[in-house]
Amino acid sequence: MATGTVRISRVDTSSFGWTVLVQVIEVDRVKIGRDRDLSRSFRRFEFGDFQGIKVSVVVFDDNVAIVDGRLLPFWKYYVSNAELREIPELVGTGLYSFYWVINEGTVIEEAAGSGELALPFYFELHSFQYFHFVADTNIFIS
Structure with missing residues (x-):
């Protein structure tokens, strides 16, 4: 499946038949969302x-x-x-203004041993000397 891949930034609502090489950065646990009598399970990935x-x-x-x-x-x-969905304006966007929903039509294939470019390092490391800037805020420190 390596041929014909595009970058995440090239995938939008006008894209058709796209394939992207991605690295899983973050995996959340399964959560239950409730809205009145309706409950829905979901899992988020980055x-x-x-x-x-x-x-x-x-x-x-x-x-x-x-x-x-x-x-x-x-x-x-x-x-x-x-499935592509636009990120609501109230939430704000970074470099990419969509989020993806994996459904029964989504194809996922492991890219084992591919000679593709290495994906960048995603951890945002900070020195201990700067922790006092976020000590009394709601910013999550990992």
Whole structure:
């Protein structure tokens, strides 16, 4: 599946039949969202590409079981045809203004041993001397 891949930044609502090489940066646990009498399970992921562009990815309900144990942190995958949704204006966007929803039409294939470019290092490391800047804020320190 390595031929014909595009960057995350090239995928938008006008894209068709796209494939992106991504690295899983972050995997959340399965959560339950409730809205009155309706509950919905979901799992959130963070993917990145070799340019350092990140995209949030969500999997809902029955599709959570499909990706469970399949998308592992720091592994590379080819992802095709996820559903694109625009990030609401109130939330604000970074370099990429969409998030992806993995559904039954999404193709995910492990990129084992591919000769592709190495993906960038995603940890934001800070010196201890700067922790006092975020000590009394809601900023998460990892």
